[in-house]
Amino acid sequence: MTARAAIVVFPGSNCEGDCARALGALGVATELVWHTDEGLPDCDLVVVPGGFAHGDYLRTGAIARFSPVMGAVRAHAAAGKLVIGICNGWQILCEAGLLPGALRRNSGLKFVCKWTDIRVANAATPFSTRAEEGQVLRVPVNHFEGNWYCDRDVLSRVHANRQIVFRYADNPNGALDDVAGLTNEAGNVLGMMPHPERASEALLGSEDGRLILGSMLDHVSALAPA
Amino acid sequence: MGAWVHRELGLTDDELDSIVRRLGRDPTYTELAMFSVMWSEHCSYKSSRKHLATLPSRGDHIIIGPGEGAGVVEVVPGVAVAWKVESHNHPSYVEPGNGAATGVGGIVRDILSMGARPIALLDSLRFGAPGDAHTNYLIDGVVGGISSYGNAIGVPTVGGEAVFDSCYAQNPLVNVACLGIVEGELQQGRARGPGNVFVLIGSSTGRDGIGGASVLASAEFDAGSSEKRPAVQVGDPLAEKLLIEGCLELAGRGLLVGFQDLGAGGISCPVAEMTSKAGTGAVVDLDQVHRREPGMAPFEVMISESQERMLAVVDPADVDEVLAICERWELVGRVIGVVTPTGRVVVEDGGEVVADVPADALAVEGPIYDRASIRPGELEELSAAEPGDGPPQDLGAALLALLSSPTVASKRWIWEQYDHMIGLGTVIGPGADAAVIRLPGSEAAVALAVDGPGRYCVLDPYEGARLAVAEAARNVACTGARPVAVTNCLNFGNPEKPGVMWAFTETVRGLGDACEALGTPVTGGNVSFYNETEGRAVFPTPVIGMLGALEFAADAVGMGLVGDGEALVLLGDADGRDFGGSEYGKVMWGALGGRPPALDIDAEAALHRLLHEAARGHLLRSAHDCSAGGAGVALALAAFAGSRGFEVELPGDEPHRSLFAESPGRAVVSCSRDDLDALSDLAARHAVTAVRIGATGGAALDYGFVAVPLKVAEKAWSTGFATSISTTID
Numbered sequence: 039m040t041a042r043a044a045i046v047v048f049p050g051s052n053c054e055g056d057c058a059r060a061l062g063a064l065g066v067a068t069e070l071v072w073h074t075d076e077g078l079p080d081c082d083l084v085v086v087p088g089g090f091a092h093g094d095y096l097r098t099g100a101i102a103r104f105s106p107v108m109g110a111v112r113a114h115a116a117a118g119k120l121v122i123g124i125c126n127g128w129q130i131l132c133e134a135g136l137l138p139g140a141l142r143r144n145s146g147l148k149f150v151c152k153w154t155d156i157r158v159a160n161a162a163t164p165f166s167t168r169a170e171e172g173q174v175l176r177v178p179v180n181h182f183e184g185n186w187y188c189d190r191d192v193l194s195r196v197h198a199n200r201q202i203v204f205r206y207a208d209n210p211n212g213a214l215d216d217v218a219g220l221t222n223e224a225g226n227v228l229g230m231m232p233h234p235e236r237a238s239e240a241l242l243g244s245e246d247g248r249l250i251l252g253s254m255l256d257h258v259s260a261l262a263p264a
Numbered sequence: 265m266g267a268w269v270h271r272e273l274g275l276t277d278d279e280l281d282s283i284v285r286r287l288g289r290d291p292t293y294t295e296l297a298m299f300s301v302m303w304s305e306h307c308s309y310k311s312s313r314k315h316l317a318t319l320p321s322r323g324d325h326i327i328i329g330p331g332e333g334a335g336v337v338e339v340v341p342g343v344a345v346a347w348k349v350e351s352h353n354h355p356s357y358v359e360p361g362n363g364a365a366t367g368v369g370g371i372v373r374d375i376l377s378m379g380a381r382p383i384a385l386l387d388s389l390r391f392g393a394p395g396d397a398h399t400n401y402l403i404d405g406v407v408g409g410i411s412s413y414g415n416a417i418g419v420p421t422v423g424g425e426a427v428f429d430s431c432y433a434q435n436p437l438v439n440v441a442c443l444g445i446v447e448g449e450l451q452q453g454r455a456r457g458p459g460n461v462f463v464l465i466g467s468s469t470g471r472d473g474i475g476g477a478s479v480l481a482s483a484e485f486d487a488g489s490s491e492k493r494p495a496v497q498v499g500d501p502l503a504e505k506l507l508i509e510g511c512l513e514l515a516g517r518g519l520l521v522g523f524q525d526l527g528a529g530g531i532s533c534p535v536a537e538m539t540s541k542a543g544t545g546a547v548v549d550l551d552q553v554h555r556r557e558p559g560m561a562p563f564e565v566m567i568s569e570s571q572e573r574m575l576a577v578v579d580p581a582d583v584d585e586v587l588a589i590c591e592r593w594e595l596v597g598r599v600i601g602v603v604t605p606t607g608r609v610v611v612e613d614g615g616e617v618v619a620d621v622p623a624d625a626l627a628v629e630g631p632i633y634d635r636a637s638i639r640p641g642e643l644e645e646l647s648a649a650e651p652g653d654g655p656p657q658d659l660g661a662a663l664l665a666l667l668s669s670p671t672v673a674s675k676r677w678i679w680e681q682y683d684h685m686i687g688l689g690t691v692i693g694p695g696a697d698a699a700v701i702r703l704p705g706s707e708a709a710v711a712l713a714v715d716g717p718g719r720y721c722v723l724d725p726y727e728g729a730r731l732a733v734a735e736a737a738r739n740v741a742c743t744g745a746r747p748v749a750v751t752n753c754l755n756f757g758n759p760e761k762p763g764v765m766w767a768f769t770e771t772v773r774g775l776g777d778a779c780e781a782l783g784t785p786v787t788g789g790n791v792s793f794y795n796e797t798e799g800r801a802v803f804p805t806p807v808i809g810m811l812g813a814l815e816f817a818a819d820a821v822g823m824g825l826v827g828d829g830e831a832l833v834l835l836g837d838a839d840g841r842d843f844g845g846s847e848y849g850k851v852m853w854g855a856l857g858g859r860p861p862a863l864d865i866d867a868e869a870a871l872h873r874l875l876h877e878a879a880r881g882h883l884l885r886s887a888h889d890c891s892a893g894g895a896g897v898a899l900a901l902a903a904f905a906g907s908r909g910f911e912v913e914l915p916g917d918e919p920h921r922s923l924f925a926e927s928p929g930r931a932v933v934s935c936s937r938d939d940l941d942a943l944s945d946l947a948a949r950h951a952v953t954a955v956r957i958g959a960t961g962g963a964a965l966d967y968g969f970v971a972v973p974l975k976v977a978e979k980a981w982s983t984g985f986a987t988s989i990s991t992t993i994d
Contacts, residue, residue: 049502049505049506049594050416050502050506052418052505052686055687056686056687059688072592089416089418090415090416090501090502090505092502093500093501093505094416095502148680148681149411149412149415149680149681149683150680150681151415151679151680151681151682151684151685152680180415180685180686233685236685236688238688239688241817242685242688242690
C-alpha cells in the first residue's frame with residue numbers, strides 16, 4: 039500500500055517542501071494542506087513541518103493553534119492516527135495542547151543550526167521501531183526555541199509512560215532531561231526539534247532521518263488491512 | 265518651496281538646474297523628491313556608470329547581463345540561475361539588526377523580480393576588530409538581523425566571509441548575495457502595453473525609509489549619523505515569505521506582463537524604470553496605495569522604502585485572478601495605476617496631479633559624472649613600507665597566533681545562527697572554500713564564493729581586484745566547479761575625492777582584466793560609495809561573488825582531509841616572497857605595506873582547470889586553497905575540517921615563508937596513493953607544478969620544521985573569534 043501523508047502549511051511554514059521530498063523518496067504520497075482548510079484529506083499521518091508559522095510573532099505556535107485546520111489535526115490524533123510535529127511543528131502541537139510541556143528560548147539565547155547526535159531513548163514507538171534503543175542518530179537542529187521544559191509532575195508522568203523518544207547526546211538548547219523528541223501519552227503524536235527530513239540523503243550528510251520517517255510507515259502498514 | 269530644499273534632498277544646484285531645464289519649469293515638491301532618489305548615487309550610479317560599462321559582460325552562457333534586477337546564467341544546459349550581490353552598509357551601521365535584515369530582503373526581491381525562486385544567500389561582512397564593545401554590538405546585531413530574516417523566509421544562508429580590520433570599525437560592510445533558480449519564464453521589468461495596470465503587492469506603505477537612497481546611502485557619516493535612524497527600513501520576514509510564494513505563483517501562472525521589486529527609491533523606481541524601458545508612461549493614483557499610517561504627503565508615498573513590496577504590470581482581464589492569488593497568500597494587492605503611451609510618469613493624489621515628468625528623465629537621463637581621479641601620494645609610502653615578512657621567534661606560536669586571529673579563526677559562532685540547510689540542497693555549507701548547492705530538480709550544482717581582500721586592494725587596487733577575482737574563482741574551483749560568472753559589490757569611500765575615485769577606476773580595470781582572462785563575465789552588481797566616517801574611508805573593498813558550475817553535485821570535493829595515509833599534494837608555484845597585505849604581516853608585525861602578491865592569471869586559470877578535471881575524474885579526496893595565512897594555515901584548516909592531522913615537508917629554505925607567504929595560484933589537495941600518478945600526470949598536462957609534500961593522518965599538524973598538536977591548534981582556531989565576540993556581549 040502507499041501511505042498517505044498530509045503536510046499542514048501555515049503562512050510562514052518553510053519546511054513543507056523538504057518534508058514532502060523526504061517522504062516522497064520513501065514512497066509516501068503527500069499532500070499540502072493550507073491552514074484555513076477545515077478538514078484533512080484522507081491520510082495515514084499528519085506532518086506539521088518546521089518554519090515560522092505566522093512569523094513566530096507573539097510566541098511560536100501561539101497563533102497557529104487557532105487555525106481552522108488544527109481541529110482536524112486534533113481529531114486525527116484523537117483517532118489514534120500518527121501526527122509528527124517537527125521543530126516549529128512541535129511548538130505548534132505544544133501550544134495546541136497535543137504534547138506536554140513548552141518550548142522556551144535556547145539557553146544560549148541564539149538561533150542554532152547544526153548537526154546533532156540524538157540517542158534513541160525508546161525504540162518501541164511508532165517513530166523509532168527501525169532504530170535500536172541507545173542507537174545514536176545524526177540529525178540536524180535549526181531553531182531559536184527548542185529548550186523543552188515542563189513541571190515536575192508532568193516530567194514524572196512523561197518518564198512513567200516512556201514518552202521520551204530521543205535525547206541529545208550534547209544538548210544544544212538547554213532542554214530539560216536532554217529531550218530532543220517526545221510523544222503524547224497515547225504514543226501516537228511526536229514532537230521533535232531535529233529535522234529528520236534534512237537527514238534523508240547521504241550526499242547531504244546523513245540518512246538517519248529515514249529511520250524515523252520509515253518507522254512511521256512500518257506502523258501505518260501494520261495497521262492497514264491485509 | 266524653500267530655495268535650498270533640493271540640497272537637503274541631496275541634489276546639487278547643477279542637478280536642480282538640469283531638472284528645471286528638462287521640465288521647462290520648477291519641479292513640484294513631489295517631483296523633486298522623486299528626482300532626488302532616482303538621481304542619487306545609489307540608484308543612478310552617476311559616478312560609476314562610465315567605468316562599469318567597460319566590464320566584460322557577454323558570454324554564450326550569459327542569458328541576462330547587467331542592468332536588470334539580477335544577472336541570469338545558464339550554469340549547465342537547460343538550467344538557469346539568477347544572482348546578484350548588494351550592499352546594505354550604511355543602514356547596518358545606523359541600525360545593525362534591521363539594516364542587515366532588510367539587506368537580505370532587498371536582494372531576495374531582486375532575485376524574485378526575475379521570476380526566480382531564491383535558494384541560497386551568502387554574506388560578506390567587514391567589521392572592526394572584535395572585542396570592542398561597539399564593534400561587538402554591530403556584529404551581534406548584523407548577524408542576528410541576517411539570521412532572523414533569512415531563516416524565516418526559508419532561504420538558506422550557505423556561506424560567506426567575515427573579515428576584521430580597524431578601517432571598518434566606523435563603517436562596517438554588509439554585502440549580501442542571493443542566488444535563485446529560474447523555474448519558469450523569466451520576468452522582465454517592462455511596463456508594456458498601454459491599458460495594462462500596475463498592481464502593488466505586499467506590505468503597506470509607511471514613513472520608514474524615507475530617503476534611504478539619497479540620505480543614507482549617498483553621503484558620508486558624521487557624529488550625528490544615529491539621528492538618521494528613521495531612514496532605515498524595518499523588515500517583516502513573514503511578509504517577505506508570503507511575497508515570495510505569492511509572486512512565484514503569479515509568475516508560474518503567466519499572469520505577469522512586467523515585474524519589478526521596490527527597493528531604494530520606493531514606488532518611484534519601478535514605475536520610472538519599467539515605463540522608460542518599455543517606452544511607455546504611467547498614471548499612478550496615490551489614493552489607491554495602501555498605507556501604514558494616515559497623513560502621508562504624496563512625496564512620502566512616492567519615495568518611501570517600506571519593505572516587502574513588488575510592482576506587477578498586469579492585463580486588466582487578469583486582475584481579478586491576480587488579486588485572488590494575493591489574497592490567498594494573505595498579501596494585499598491593489599491596482600494603483602495604468603500604463604499609458606505618453607512617456608510620462610503622472611502622479612495623482614486626491615484627484616490632483618502632483619507630478620508629471622518624463623519617465624526617461626527620471627530613469628536614464630540622470631547625471632553621469634566623470635569624476636577627477638588622482639593616484640594618492642600616500643600610496644608611495646605604503647609601497648615602500650615593510651610588509652612584515654621577518655621570521656618569527658617561534659614558528660609554532662606564529663601559527664597559533666594566525667589561527668586565532670579573527671579573520672582566520674572559525675566563524676562557527678556566526679554561521680550556526682543561520683539556517684544553512686533548508687531546501688535539501690546544501691552539499692557543502694558554511695566554513696568551506698565555497699558553498700556547493702544542488703539545484704532543485706537537477707543533479708547539477710552551483711558553487712558560490714565571495715571574496716574581497718581589502719588589504720591587498722589598499723596597496724594596489726588594480727592588483728587587489730585581480731587577486732579578489734582569482735581567489736574567488738580558486739575557491740569555487742577547489743570544490744571541483746568550473747568558474748562561470750562574476751557578480752560584485754564595490755565598496756569605496758567618497759567618490760568626490762580624487763584618491764578614492766582613482767582607487768575605484770583601478771579596481772574596475774583590474775576586475776575587468778581578471779574576468780576577461782578567466783572567462784567569467786560580470787553579470788551585474790552594486791556600487792557602494794561614501795563608506796567613510798569623519799573623513800576616514802574603508803579600504804577599497806571589491807567583494808567578488810563567483811559562480812561555479814558542477815554537472816554533478818555528487819562530484820563536489822570538500823576541504824577536509826578524509827582518510828589516513830593519503831597523499832598530500834601542493835599544487836601551484838610558491839616563491840615565498842608574497843607578504844604584502846598578508847595576514848602574517850598584520851598579526852605578527854602589525855604591518856601593512858609593500859606590494860600585494862604577484863598574480864600570474866594564466867597559471868591561476870590552469871590551476872582551476874586542473875582542479876575541475878581532477879574532481880570530475882574523482883581523483884581528489886580533498887582540496888583547499890591557499891589564501892590568508894598561506895599554505896601553513898591552509899593545511900591546518902583542512903586538518904580541522906577532517907578531524908585528522910598530517911605530516912608534511914614544505915618546499916623552500918625559510919620556514920616562515922613556506923608556511924605563511926600568500927602567493928596566489930596554489931591549493932593543497934589530498935588523494936589516495938593509488939591516484940597520485942594520475943593526478944601528477946593531469947597536473948603536468950595543465951603545466952601546474954604538483955609537489956607531494958606528505959601524508960594525512962596523526963594527531964599533529966607536523967610541518968617538518970615545526971609541529972603542533974592538532975587539539976591545541978584547533979582550540980586556538982575555534983575559540984579565536986568566538987571568545988572575543990562573546991566576552992562583551994553578555
